[in-house]
Amino acid sequence: MSEQRGNQEQERKEDEETNTGESILTTDVPEAAEEAEAQADPQDETEPLREPQKTGGVVNSTATDVLETVDGVETQADLPDDAERLGEPQRRDDVGNCTATVKVMLVPGGHVMTVAFAIGLSIQELKRHLASELRVPAEVLQISLDGRVVEEQRTLMELGVRPQGSTRMEMSSNDAAAHPLRPLRLPEQDNMPDVITVRVQTDEGVFQEVVVEIERPPQQKAFLGGYRHQLTGAEYHHAAVQTRPKRRPDRGPVVFSRDTQTADLKSRVQQCPVHVSTQVATIGCHVSCVSDKLVAARGGYVTAAEHHDTRLRAVICLQSFARRWLARQEVDRLRRDRDRRLAWLELQERRWAEEKEEQLKDRRRRWMNPQRREDFNLLYHALEKWRCEEEQRIDSSLRGAERKAALCSLLEQETQFIARIGRHRIAARNDNYEQSVLSFLDKSAAPHQWRAADGRLIEMDNEHTIRARELRDLYSDISRAAVSQEERLHALLAVKHTAKEHACQLTRDVVDLIDREVDLMTRGVKAASLEGLRKRISTLFLQYIKTPAFNPEVAKLLKVPQNPSQLKNDMFLCRGCRRYLLSSDFSPSASTRLSGRCRACTALDNVARSRDDFSHYESILKKLRAGEQRLNGEAKIPFLLQVEDLRYLLEVVWASRSALQASSDLYNLVFVRWERRTDWSPWNCILLSKEETSAHLEVEDVHKVYEATFIRRIEHKHMLARRHFSQIPVMVEYLDPPPSVATGQRPADAPPASAH
Incomplete structure (x- = not known):
């Protein structure tokens, strides 16, 4: 067993010598052991763990059972050279890879750090390792030997340090105030040496001195198997637990040959047993055939062509069934797509019908219980429509005095209706007065609010x-x-x-x-x-x-500003009532000047003569703004347009009809983009019904889908809208160069239109 462990120690030393430029640092603190393991080469997974276990004051080393602890490592300098003792010649670079024990004393603390370092490395590399352990910059460290400062370019070999030897140096800090040298572990906490020297028997009668470093683990190692002394409590772990697995042998490249892909055929000779025999009729030997039976093959003989034809028919049968299954899968998919499409269309139609019904219901509610100015405009509009219908009926059916009497009666009825609407308006104004006063007081008493950085x-x-x-x-x-x-x-x-x-x-x-x-x-x-x-x-x-x-x-x-200068600059003349009013008393329209007629004059003119209802146009404008806000959060043109501008665009330019099917139902008309990748504008829009909108928005290139005549008609409407809105100063900056529609030609980069 001693020889076996000696061989393991020799293999460990050879692995250490192959790792050139690597130094192992052992300090007196657990954190140093972790950093030393992190600095090791991660690719060398076969390097044995040189971590002895300390349990109950007993140090168990897995290298050998014949270890003698030598007090102090200063005697290493007097030991003979390894090459001379073992009789093995070494080259200079191999000698440089050998390690030596370096003791560094921190000045002025006097704490000693022990390092196992390759003698072929420079003092600068030693300073880098010590700086990483002490957590100070390497530039402030200064290493001295025998009172003289050592140059960073010199190696330990040049300083006279021999392989497996030892030396003692001093280290101080150039900037002791900013970067003092403090030991990470107090000296009184050290109760065992950092480096010990053991004597290993490598051959019969041949011994070798080996330097063994003691690494303190950062935590107590788990008991993974071994023995525990019942009296002293000492733990003895298995060697397999304390060492890394052996390196697997290199088997070379993976072989991909014919032998690994071909079945192994063998020929064997089969002999009949000894007790088996046959008898045939020969000259001089008669064999009776009374009990013989004639055996014939069932089904007849099958030729190769017949066999292949049978397989072909089986393949065709399998293909037909597989294709039938695939066809049924495709048909089921198409049927599901059709059902989903029909369900979606039904849902859209139901939603559009509900929206229209809701609008009509809201319109009837506003007729029965008007509260706002728009509600009374709706009543006046309905009154004007009724008056026109009655007047046409009278003109078409009556003549002379009867016609005049009917017109007088119609005028009297219209007067009564106007009086009733006026009384309702006065009552609604009185009811809304208290609500407006309370709303005004609530706004003035409301606290100041803002959003914090966290959204609160x-x-x-x-x-x-x-x-x-x-x-x-x-x-x-x-x-x-x-x-x-x-x-x-x-x-x-x-x-x-x-x-x-x-x-x-x-x-x-x-x-x-x-x-x-x-x-x-x-x-x-x-x-x-x-x-x-x-x-x-x-x-x-x-x-x-x-x-x-x-x-x-x-x-x-x-509404009236308290600053007289501001009041003077914000006053405008109304051309209707000839009064100077604030800008807030005028309706903000993009197509009219601010100094036109005030809101009161406009409302009075609408009640007295035109009696228009703008609720349909307000609904279309709200849908347009909501759609553009969803597509582009920075859209500006839809929010610059007012109800009067949208009314001009819908009635004058598009004649209140959809572009495709000429639908005139205002409840079902919406404005969408003509070119889907360009922001909406009066010169990039099309008026469609809700059923036509979904199909148009799926068109990538309108010039490939619509015919040339339809495209020229749409571009002509865009030209009319551009000519009207170009007179508005706020719209000029959003104008783009118009296409050449006068000659019926499109831009050069546009693809030709299809003849669908």
Whole structure:
């Protein structure tokens, strides 16, 4: 066993000598052992683990059982050379690969680090290894030998260090303040040496001194098998657990030959057993054939052609069944695709029908209960349509005095309808007034909000928002009708104290009215008689709230700016009522000037003469903006257009009909892109129905799908739209060079149109 372990130690040493330029560092800390293992060559997986186990104060080495621990490694310098002792000549480069023990003392701490280092490497390589262990830059380290600084280019061999020898050096830091040399492990924690020298028997009567490094593992090694002393508790692990597996022999390249792919045929001779015999009839020997039987082959003889023909018919049968199965699979796939397509079309038609039904239902609801200005425009539009139909009926059926009487009756009915619509409008305005006032007060009392970096909504109140919230609560208290006398007196007292904070004519009027109501309430006047007085108090207090001097938060919500210079620059003349109004009183249209007619004049003209309804165009514009926002988040042209511009584009340019089937149902018309890869614009659009939209959006190149006549008609409409919208200054920067449609030619890079 000793000889076997000696051979293992010799193999380990030979593997160490083949790894040139590699040094193994053993320090006094567990972290150094991990970094030393990381610096080793990862490809050399067959290098044996030189990690002894320390359990219960006993060091077990797997190299040999005949190890003697020698105190100190300074005696290594006096040992004879390995080549002379073993009688093996070594070359100079082999000598440079041999290791020696280098003890480095840290100055001024006095801590000693022991390193097993190749004597052929330079001092600079030694400094790099020590710098990585001490975690300091290598440039600040300075190594001295016998009081003299050693040059970085010199090797340990040039300094007189012999193979398997030892030397002692000092190391200090040039910048001790920034990079001091501190030991990673306290000296008092060292209880065993870093390097020991063992004597190994390599041959009969021949011994060799080997330097063995002791590496401390970062953690306790798991017990994976072995023996444990029952008395002392010492653990003895198996050698297979402490060493790496042996290197597998190199078997050379993989052989791909005929022998590995060919069956091995053998010829064997078969002899009948001894007791088996046959008898034939010969001269002088008669064999009876009474019990003989005639055996014939079943089915007849099959020739090679018949055999191949049978196999061919079987193959054809298999192919027919396989092709039939594949055909059924393809038919099932086509049937599923057809069913999905039909289901999708049915779902689309149902969705379009539901959308149209919802629009009609919303239209009827707006007829029955109008609340907004658009709802009353719808009523006036329906009234005008009814009047035109009745007038045509009268003109076509009556003549003379009867016609005049019928027209007078029609005028009287129209007047009554207009009066009814007017009464509904006044009632809706009164109902909406309180809602608008409460919305105004809620906006002024709302806290300031913004989004934080993490997406959370942050709200902040200041003294102005708190003041606006208090005034809003006071207005709500005095505006309530069904309250008791004590609650009303409490609310009036709070409003009176708030108004007294500022001395002006408005606050004095509010205080006088409050005193008058309190006096009347104490005299027992009924609440119905005080309704007008309470309305005046609410109106004056609302005016008090809307004054920026008393409520600074409402300044950002008032239509009239408080700065006179800004008021002067933001005023425009209305050509209808001849008044100077703010820019917010004019409708923002891209095709009209700002200084035209105000909103009130436009609405009055619509009620009196045109009576148009723009709800259909608003719906088409909303769908257009939503679609373009989904395709391109930076789309601008659809948001520059207004309802009047879209109405001109739909009625004048496209004649309120779809381009393909000439559908005139406004509930079913949408604007989409003509060229799908270009942003939508009045000169890159087409008016289609909802059923035609899905098919058009799948077209990659319109010049290959549509015929030339249809393409020229669409390009002519684009030219009309470009000519109209080019007069708008804000649209000029989005214009692109038009194609040459006057001569019926397309751009040179466009493919020819098909004749479908």
